Amino acid sequence: MRPQGLYDPRFEHDACGVGFVANVHGARSHAMVDRAVEVLKNLLHRGATGADDGSGDGAGLLLQVPDEFLRRECERRRIALPPPGAYGVGMVFLPAAEGPRRRCQELVEETAADEELEFLGWREVPTEAAALGALARRSVPAVAQCFVGGRGRRGAELERKLYVLRKQAEKRVALLSGDAGFYVASLSSRTIVYK
Template sequence: MFNFSEKDSCGVGFIASRNIPPTHGMTLKVLECLANLDHRGAKFADGTGDGAGVLTEIPFELIRAELSELNIEHDTNKKIGIISCFFDPKNIDDSIELINNELKEYNIKHLYWRKVPTDKQILGNLARESKPSIYQGIVSAENESLKILKRSFIYLEKL
């Protein structure tokens, strides 16, 4: 059971702004926050961390540019979503096929998969050996009902 007096959890930092648009400066502050929380994260035997991430808005400009580059037609009136997946490098194709089949069941249109760029040079040996392949599935809602779409994503999250 959670105990407020315990202080052994990994660190979490939040930087948020409601009134200004996202900026590169904000991203730099977030990265500084991550660096300052290094002592709060779990470490492998080789002294390297177990990973950290940054949550941002969906980069719609990037997604639209990639859709255009890949010559993928998309109805701009439909919602776009991103599915973040951490795949075993040995089973990427099977995993993607499984997810694509489930998406069809829920009338969610798969637009494309993108491999998330990572820099494995910064990882220690243990982390590099166990590093998953990170992909993002770009999808579009075929449903008009946002409620149904949200329910579908909750189910897919459990896969």
């Protein structure tokens, strides 16, 4: 290929792969998740791997917020969710050690209040450490979901507030202790990232 407009093929040297699976009618089903996982399996050759077979550079799924599932999980934890689209869910990687993890959570909660959002609660996400390689297990984070009410905001207005919350929380944690093993994979009222 040759350069055309702003495109220059000399910059095409990464090994990333992207798969896309969608129901054009927006219907939600577990079959879509199964298909997406199959796509990830078929892209194994595109990702980097570590010194052991079970460690790599990570892959993930971007999904619609699974409101029914999250609502059931939150009810078990006595977290009252607003109607769909009126709350955001964050997928957050936290330090494994309890003290730093709790401090990061407190900073997220404080930042939500400062941004005039309603912090609703945390859910620890079940993970399967046995599926990881030895190298990855040494640095595995705690994974949690945070739930944030929009206080009447919906749509683009809520998405903007959630974006600001994410960026401000990341900044506060960085000022406190560098990155401290804190990473927000997603924070949205529409989508969620599972890694």
